[in-house]
Amino acid sequence: QKEVEQNSGPLSVPEGAIASLNCTYSDRGSQSFFWYRQYSGKSPELIMSIYSNGDKEDGRFTAQLNKASQYVSLLIRDSQPSDSATYLCAVTVTGTASKLTFGTGTRLQVTL
């Protein structure tokens, strides 16, 4: 069983701080990695995707990938209360088209 591990949290950060979310995965063949944001009672929304080792920045979000360590992270700069949500890490399942393995998510709370 291929797994994706995340700390369930809650991770509490003050407004304006950097939130750091981490994820490890076991499927060495995974090629694509994603971060989804899910607000309570809503469906997941894709916020970042990364495919190569290193950093990828998009606005306040930076995804980091280290395939050798099987590690993916998401940094949220200048955290806002509206960033409070559950963040799901997902990785592609080797040998499938688009099938993803999801972590259980990290709940982020941005406090005023």
Next chain:
Amino acid sequence: GAVVSQHPSRVICKSGTSVKIECRSLDFQATTMFWYRQFPKKSLMLMATSNEGSKATYEQGVEKDKFLINHASLTLSTLTVTSAHPEDSSFYICSAGGGDYNEQFFGPGTRLTVL
């Protein structure tokens, strides 16, 4: 990202009835669609993978005769919950896959309540 719609957004039905949920990819052709179920405060659970024009592939433990999936076109997949029972009450979410990097884009979800 791609836009995926689901209908209905919310449904309440009596035990023993069947409920059909539609999932449409509005701005791209999805060769693969996925159906998930999520219970309150729990993680997403993949139920099945649906490929256009072929039978769906169900995850272990998901009854294919109870959860009927049809993927008749590249933009439409349907999930029918047959003979629904209260324990089937959940949040059902579809996603469409197949972007340039195999992303999945989620529909808004359907909240099913079986009385």
